[in-house]
Amino acid sequence: MTRIRKALIVGAGIAGPVAALALRRAGIDSVVYEARPGTGDGVGAMLAIAPNGLAALKLLGADRALQALGQPIRTMVMTDGRGKRIGEIPGLAGLPPNWVVDRVEFGRALREQAVAKGIRFEHGKRLLDADETSAAVTARFDDGSAAIGDVLIGADGIHSVVRKLIDPNAPDPVRVPLLNFGGVADIPVAARPDAMYFVFGDRGFFGYWLQPDGRTAWFSNLPSATLMTSAEARAVPADEWLRRLRGAYMQDEPARVLLQHTAADRLVVLGSMEMMPTLPHWHRGRMVLVGDSAHAPSSSSGQGASLAIESAIELARCLRDVPDVGDAFVAFERHRRVRVEQVAARAAKTNQSKTLGPVARTLMRLLMPVAMRTFMDPERTLGAEQRYRIEWSEVVA
Numbered sequence: 001m002t003r004i005r006k007a008l009i010v011g012a013g014i015a016g017p018v019a020a021l022a023l024r025r026a027g028i029d030s031v032v033y034e035a036r037p038g039t040g041d042g043v044g045a046m047l048a049i050a051p052n053g054l055a056a057l058k059l060l061g062a063d064r065a066l067q068a069l070g071q072p073i074r075t076m077v078m079t080d081g082r083g084k085r086i087g088e089i090p091g092l093a094g095l096p097p098n099w100v101v102d103r104v105e106f107g108r109a110l111r112e113q114a115v116a117k118g119i120r121f122e123h124g125k126r127l128l129d130a131d132e133t134s135a136a137v138t139a140r141f142d143d144g145s146a147a148i149g150d151v152l153i154g155a156d157g158i159h160s161v162v163r164k165l166i167d168p169n170a171p172d173p174v175r176v177p178l179l180n181f182g183g184v185a186d187i188p189v190a191a192r193p194d195a196m197y198f199v200f201g202d203r204g205f206f207g208y209w210l211q212p213d214g215r216t217a218w219f220s221n222l223p224s225a226t227l228m229t230s231a232e233a234r235a236v237p238a239d240e241w242l243r244r245l246r247g248a249y250m251q252d253e254p255a256r257v258l259l260q261h262t263a264a265d266r267l268v269v270l271g272s273m274e275m276m277p278t279l280p281h282w283h284r285g286r287m288v289l290v291g292d293s294a295h296a297p298s299s300s301s302g303q304g305a306s307l308a309i310e311s312a313i314e315l316a317r318c319l320r321d322v323p324d325v326g327d328a329f330v331a332f333e334r335h336r337r338v339r340v341e342q343v344a345a346r347a348a349k350t351n352q353s354k355t356l357g358p359v360a361r362t363l364m365r366l367l368m369p370v371a372m373r374t375f376m377d378p379e380r381t382l383g384a385e386q387r388y389r390i391e392w393s394e395v396v397a
């Protein structure tokens, strides 16, 4: 029997609601505390959920929400900026597709599902501090209120406060010299409806896919030595960013035309891409991290949200089965660390290919078709990531 009866979860993004749903399934109550006053921050473009993320959601019956809101993507097509095909990475044999979904809508659906199961969300509660005794942990919020629980779960994202409470010397996220943008163009492009296209353009990387509504969603990773937080980037008017993007992609199709047909109010500006370096401590005492607070692998991985979902469920499984809180956290970290660090390492390599100079970029475009026909094996690169399944019914030793 577990000794944990109540968890305080900080953050109602993706990992927070999933942790609450998984804990409920494990017979543990929780309350989710979210800094934002409302039910959505309204920021963010599309998220990808990989087959492993979908399988994890299925354990909670939350896969249907994703499939109702999202769009299946079965293959990835690589081209150069002239539209010349470089290669294709089809979905792995026997696996369901990847799904792309609006980050804000998906988060809302998860919260609604949790609320329907009786889980309480408290908004406008920004965690500032926490202290603990041998028997409980107390969370302190910016409105002067406090909450007491058996454990405190930091699902508070890449700029986590809980991370610093666990370890004041914890590293901060690292910014990658790539500016992240997303948008929707009001026109269709000639594209397969189940494919995501990756364009290795003259001056930057550009991804796009045709939506069922006939519009085209896109994202850009634009090399930029000037590192910017999302707030700094959003301080620049959207019109100005569109002007710069149109300049950067003027030689690349269909980026050029998609940017012409994207309105400034449909542009999502996220600042420099970020990733978490290896974190020495995931937990201390009664506090633990889950999701981007512990292991944000950078958006190039296509796995950030899927890993956050997996970790939230694995944490609930460990708290269900291991009576001592400290031992449960050790078991959780043992289950997760190698996996998430391998994904982060692959994403870091992908980021390098997006920041190459013009000569190296041309070489890569020439060599990639040969590599894809010969030694590049999608199963070897992505198989372990996408075939991972959580053994929910297996007891954690």
Ligand SMILES: Cc1cc2nc3c(=O)[nH]c(=O)nc-3n(C[C@H](O)[C@H](O)[C@H](O)COP(=O)(O)OP(=O)(O)OC[C@H]3O[C@@H](n4cnc5c(N)ncnc54)[C@H](O)[C@@H]3O)c2cc1C
Residues within 6 Å of the ligand: 010, 011, 012, 013, 014, 015, 016, 033, 034, 035, 036, 041, 043, 044, 045, 046, 047, 048, 103, 125, 126, 127, 128, 155, 156, 157, 158, 159, 160, 161, 182, 270, 290, 291, 292, 293, 296, 299, 304, 305, 308
């Ligand atoms: C603004 C934003 C936009 C994003 N856009 C994209 C995108 O377009 N594509 C993509 O692939 N990924 C995007 N991501 C990343 C993606 O959402 C995450 O990788 C994934 O959702 C897993 O995150 P998480 O639940 O661990 O953290 P998040 O989704 O970041 O959720 C963390 C939650 O904690 C809350 N919080 C933070 N600090 C505190 C505190 N002190 N007290 C209480 N609550 C707190 C935040 O308000 C947030 O709701 C974005 C993230 C953010 C924050």
